[in-house]
Amino acid sequence: MVVAKNVFKFFGKKKVVEDVSITIPKGKITSLIGPNGAGKSTLLSMVSRLLTSDGGEITIDELDVAKCRGNDLAKKVSILKQANNVTLKLTVRELVSFGRFPYSQGKLTKEDHTYVDEAIRYMELEELENSYLNELSGGQKQRAYLAMVIAQDTEYILLDEPLNNLDMKHAVQMMKVLRKLVDELGKTVAIVIHDINFASCYSDYIIAMKDGKVAKEGTVHDMIRPCVLKEIYDLDMNIEDVNNNKICVYYA
Amino acid sequence: MKKRYLASALFLFSIGSLFIGVSAISPMDLFSLTDDQLHILLASRIPRLVSILLAGASISVCGLIMQQLTRNKFVSPTTAGTMDSARLGVLVSLMVFTSASPLQKMSIAFLFALLGTFIFMKILDRIKFKDVIFVPLVGLMFGNIISSITTFFAYKEDLIQNMSSWMQGDFSLIMAGRYELMYLSIPVMVLAYLFANKFTIAGMGEDFSTSLGLNYRTVVNIGLVIVAFVASSVLLTVGMIPFLGLIIPNIVSIYQGDHLKNNLPHTALLGALFVLVCDIIGRVVIYPYELPISLTVGVIGSGIFAYLLIRRKTHEA
Numbered sequence: 001m002v003v004a005k006n007v008f009k010f011f012g013k014k015k016v017v018e019d020v021s022i023t024i025p026k027g028k029i030t031s032l033i034g035p036n037g038a039g040k041s042t043l044l045s046m047v048s049r050l051l052t053s054d055g056g057e058i059t060i061d062e063l064d065v066a067k068c069r070g071n072d073l074a075k076k077v078s079i080l081k082q083a084n085n086v087t088l089k090l091t092v093r094e095l096v097s098f099g100r101f102p103y104s105q106g107k108l109t110k111e112d113h114t115y116v117d118e119a120i121r122y123m124e125l126e127e128l129e130n131s132y133l134n135e136l137s138g139g140q141k142q143r144a145y146l147a148m149v150i151a152q153d154t155e156y157i158l159l160d161e162p163l164n165n166l167d168m169k170h171a172v173q174m175m176k177v178l179r180k181l182v183d184e185l186g187k188t189v190a191i192v193i194h195d196i197n198f199a200s201c202y203s204d205y206i207i208a209m210k211d212g213k214v215a216k217e218g219t220v221h222d223m224i225r226p227c228v229l230k231e232i233y234d235l236d237m238n239i240e241d242v243n244n245n246k247i248c249v250y251y252a
Numbered sequence: 253m254k255k256r257y258l259a260s261a262l263f264l265f266s267i268g269s270l271f272i273g274v275s276a277i278s279p280m281d282l283f284s285l286t287d288d289q290l291h292i293l294l295a296s297r298i299p300r301l302v303s304i305l306l307a308g309a310s311i312s313v314c315g316l317i318m319q320q321l322t323r324n325k326f327v328s329p330t331t332a333g334t335m336d337s338a339r340l341g342v343l344v345s346l347m348v349f350t351s352a353s354p355l356q357k358m359s360i361a362f363l364f365a366l367l368g369t370f371i372f373m374k375i376l377d378r379i380k381f382k383d384v385i386f387v388p389l390v391g392l393m394f395g396n397i398i399s400s401i402t403t404f405f406a407y408k409e410d411l412i413q414n415m416s417s418w419m420q421g422d423f424s425l426i427m428a429g430r431y432e433l434m435y436l437s438i439p440v441m442v443l444a445y446l447f448a449n450k451f452t453i454a455g456m457g458e459d460f461s462t463s464l465g466l467n468y469r470t471v472v473n474i475g476l477v478i479v480a481f482v483a484s485s486v487l488l489t490v491g492m493i494p495f496l497g498l499i500i501p502n503i504v505s506i507y508q509g510d511h512l513k514n515n516l517p518h519t520a521l522l523g524a525l526f527v528l529v530c531d532i533i534g535r536v537v538i539y540p541y542e543l544p545i546s547l548t549v550g551v552i553g554s555g556i557f558a559y560l561l562i563r564r565k566t567h568e569a
Contacts, residue, residue, distance in 0.1 A: 048462075048463065049462065050458075050459050050462050050463070061429070069465075070462065070465045070466070070467055071465035071466075072465070073465060074463065074464050074465025074466075075465070078461075078463050078464075079459070079463045080460045081396060085457075086456045086460070087323050087324075087325075087455075087508035088323075088452065088511075089505055089509045089510040090452075090509060090510055091509060091511075093511070094511045098449075098452070098453055098456075098464060099347055099464070101449070101453060101464045101465070101466065102464055102465040106448075106449030106450070106513070132509060150462070161486075181411065200344050206284070
């Protein structure tokens with residue numbers, strides 16, 4: 001369980017995250033939604049200690065993120081940011097192998113190789129494993145990064161807009177993989193996501209942020225309602241039931 | 253290109269290098285060396301060979317580390333102000349201590365090189381526009397500013413001639429007793445190899461590093477220390493060798509990728525081989541005179557550099 005208590009973050013004088021307290025439940029997909037500039041990515045970065053908070057406390061399974069050793073935390077939680085402009089010419093396999101760094105510090109054991117193999121298989125990258133990253137398409141790259149995160153084998157996986165730059169087919173594929181990670185491997189996944197319908201179809205829990213604060217949180221059933229979404233996005237939406245999924249229609 | 257081929261080519265050229273020079277020593281004489289020949293071999297030829305190999309390998313490795321840490325293919329000790337800062341350090345040591353020992357000079361040069369490279373990294377943090385070409389341009393400008401400060405004080409103190417000897421890389425003055433500082437770069441290169449994986453992760457960016465439990469700042473700082481150390485030891489014994497730290501890692505990257513642990517040995521071997529071949533050319537073309545290494549490396553290196561730039565363009569288009 002990830003617990004954030006009264007967390008603040010300032011960029012200069014601007015309050016980006018203001019007195020936020022949330023709980024990310026274990027073994028579920030939690031989506032962070034909200035308009036641009038709501039502080040979702042900042043919050044996720046603080047949880048994963050990419051950013052230090054300016055007040056409050058964040059714990060992961062009772063481990064204080066601010067005090068925990070970097071390497072210990074790296075076995076517990078991994079994060080993938082939206083801008084992965086890795087310019088190095090690495091093969092997919094080399095990249096995925098770096099996911100084992102917290103365990104082996106670069107000297108891969110037999111066990112590490114097994115994890116790498118599995119991660120590559122999981123993301124269906126076998127045929128690409130010796131290709132260089134810069135030769136891959138955006139979707140393939142994204143899959144390679146996720147494979148690295150899978151090889152890191154952390155209980156908590158945080159993803160900042162994992163669907164960015166993905167076409168519809170790959171976006172669906174990505175969400176299905178996340179669902180599998182939770183259902184089959186028992187991982188806890190938290191994502192920042194803009195596509196409200198993906199959030200509706202795939203998440204167990206939704207946290208909505210606005211202006212640096214938590215606007216509302218709850219299950220899909222609680223959250224995907226016209227009145228709630230109107231408050232968050234300031235947009236009138238129709239919500240249709242399609243095959244037991246709640247689909248928001250807001251395009252026109 | 254296999255490591256084996258590189259190593260055997262390096263070996264062959266090394267042997268060749270020992271028998272090229274004004275006083276004739278041929279491989280046939282090896283078992284019947286006169287005292288003079290033995291003296292030349294031990295006092296001049298072998299020290300020269302060792303310093304060529306070490307300088308070539310270590311400067312190339314430095315370039316590689318810098319390119320990974322700055323995430324830019326065109327950053328190297330000569331395009332990031334490192335060498336210029338080290339030179340300023342040498343000047344300061346000459347001004348402060350009237351007769352500085354090589355080790356004193358090197359220590360001060362090291363401190364300046366470290367500070368200079370650190371400032372360059374800080375500038376990089378500040379600038380938003382991280383274009384491939386723009387970043388090294390900033391480095392060149394920064395280096396030139398430092399270099400002009402050096403020239404200014406060198407003029408005032410009448411040390412211009414003294415300083416210009418460090419401008420041009422030259423192996424012809426290497427002799428026993430004048431090159432031993434170069435050996436210091438061996439343990440530093442071993443250190444670089446031990447940190448190879450960490451440098452590669454740092455090269456993927458701060459967020460990646462943190463997520464993998466790596467202390468990004470520490471790794472970058474270790475890298476900078478290695479670079480400054482090697483740069484100052486090479487500057488003091490050989491002088492500046494242009495383009496070396498730039499082209500060798502780029503060539504290796506083309507056929508070998510950027511996984512540092514894999515391409516570090518290649519970079520070291522190719523760097524040593526390249527300098528060795530350039531040195532042999534410089535010694536042969538106007539025999540019995542010779543060209544300084546900075547000239548031969550400069551001419552051949554700039555050609556390769558231009559090719560790399562054009563190649564990059566066509567790749568991106």
